[in-house]
Ligand SMILES: Nc1nc2c(ncn2[C@@H]2O[C@H](COP(=O)(O)OP(=O)(O)OP(=O)(O)O)[C@@H](O)[C@H]2O)c(=O)[nH]1
């Protein structure tokens with residue numbers, strides 16, 4: 001298992017350490033200190049609302065000696081409880097449609113998620129639903145082979161909804177727990193893409209029922225605030241249970257975790273902290289905040 005504190009090094013160095021230095025300047029915060037804190041909070045990509053909330057709380061706080069507790073409490077409050085999925089819930093198979101713009105890490109995250117479920121004793125099937133990009137199926141196929149997980153795919157240019165249908169049907173007949181469906185991040189037009197995703201969703205529901213189909217939206221932590229706007233478009237029309245936040249190891253702006261929760265109202269369910277299949281874990285707010293703030 002990776003060390004989360006080490007993986008968050010960029011955010012710790014670029015955001016938390018400078019923040020700590022401001023708090024340690026003196027027993028009381030000057031106006032100048034407050035400005036510096038505000039600038040660091042905004043710079044972490046946590047969003048204006050979250051920053052305002054912390055600054056308001058800060059102004060009531062007179063002493064700086066317990067800043068560590070203060071930050072922990074404020075960050076955790078903004079992340080609130082994580083309603084991640086219960087992998088022991090009984091109704092299976094479940095279909096997970098992994099959506100998000102191109103390059104954010106969907107295919108890699110599918111391999112990681114499949115590996116995670118498999119390690120937890122679940123039977124998994126992967127579906128190569130990105131039939132648009134030429135190498136997409138091969139990429140997922142390599143992961144499937146390496147992880148010894150069954151892959152359902154058609155030829156390139158085929159109908160992704162047909163792939164999803166076959167995968168869900170296979171999952172049902174083989175008594176699998178999860179079918180995880182890859183999708184294209186880009187088509188000729190945005191409208192086409194959203195239509196295609198909704199069609200995949202409808203087909204899965206037809207085979208497995210309403211309650212057993214949901215999406216995980218993949219977001220790239222290095223893209224920051226910009227990606228949140230696009231995210232809203234993706235989640236329209238497809239029930240999105242959670243966010244898979246990738247590349248947290250590659251950004252100094254880990255505050256984005258807080259902005260996501262605030263802006264989308266969807267919890268971060270899993271985080272990616274590297275390119276390897278094990279560089280992945282369910283998101284635990286307390287563990288995250290502790291790794292961020294620990295000395
Ligand atoms: N550092 C780091 N790199 C990651 C992480 N997740 C994915 N990547 C890398 O991001 C790149 C893109 O990943 P893909 O999984 O191909 O992304 P995708 O969303 O499927 O891309 P398209 O299929 O083109 O839409 C690859 O080089 C991955 O290794 C992560 O958590 N950390």
Ligand SMILES: [Mg+2]
Pocket residue numbers: 106107108130136182183
């Ligand atoms: Mg892909």
